[in-house]
Amino acid sequence: MNSATMPAPRASGLPMLLLIVGVLVLPFVIATGLYFGGWQPTRTLQHGQLLTPPPALPGSGLADVSGRAVATAELHGKWLLVLNLDGPCATGCAARLDELRRIQVSLNKEMGRLRRVVLAPSTSDPALADAARRQPDLLLFAAPPHWLGTPAADGYRLHIIDPLGQRVIDYPAAVGGNELRFDLDRLLKFAWTG
Template sequence: MNAPPDPVAAQRRGRRIFLLIALVFALPVASAWLIYFAAPELIPQDRTNRGQLVQPAQPVEDLALLDDAGKPVPLDERWSLIVFDDGDCGAECANALLMTRQMRLSLNNRMKRLSRVLVVPADSDLAALHELLDAAHPDLTIVRDIDGSARELFGAGSAAAGESAPGLHLVDPHANYMMRYPAGIEPKPLRKDIVRLLRASQIG
């Protein structure tokens, strides 16, 4: 006479099978994440990111970024695309804002996951900047870099000399500076990078 099946042993076998199936499905995703963020040089050149990875990523939660009411502006809720300017938003700044606005709009239902932030020196006239930019860029957040720490972290020049960090800078929803893009980057390759990151990440 055969012994009755052991329910405990059967339960353990079921758990092992379940874990094995879960591992099979999770391993490709985990491998893709590891390669993309830890070893991008392994990705074929025509598929890699268009920006430059900041390694290691730099935390930005302690930056002294204040709005026109003097309140701190955190960069830890969504993906943030950072533009620097010397305070008057001339032609280079205007072009960068126009390009990033159109790129963000092209994200469609994903665009709410990406914010745009204009960082200016501490003595900038934010009221004048809002008057200049709000109509064309209602989503744009404008902040003062009170102690120059943002310019230093993002690789900017001297605020007194009116030097700005070239290009664009990407901060993730965990408030880590993790990607920089060259000045004059076209919207199409920038959008490809942003879409890839948004698809790969469920945060923000």
């Protein structure tokens, strides 16, 4: 046989195969190392404080506008955006209620999954009664002091409650409407409950 007609020996494909497998496995190795190393990102996308584990709502203590005791189980089934007041509803509180309504409406097709709730020391506050008259879908309840924890220094705080009755995110009173809308949009997009 003539050596000019013999095919050249083929190079082994093993190095290329190992390179491809290494590139595919490397992200999993890095992710596992970060997870078991306890690494946490310094900045997260949510603007509120995520509560882990989420505390459940107290089972009782609420009263509606007519004074009837309301079990918190009646509020389960939808996401709740709760405005927790420490005192009477002042000008800033009334503006915040209008802003929360606009945020809910801006959620478009997801707006039906959310209910707005106001917890106040008393439901006889004229500003709250006016807000409930202008916004019939607003739920107004009298709650004992510190029923959901201590309100913020300026008298109110926002909470997001999941459909199972667990407080999942707390917000300071100073959180902006755009930040709250961003969090709600992401939450309702990825949550299957409620």
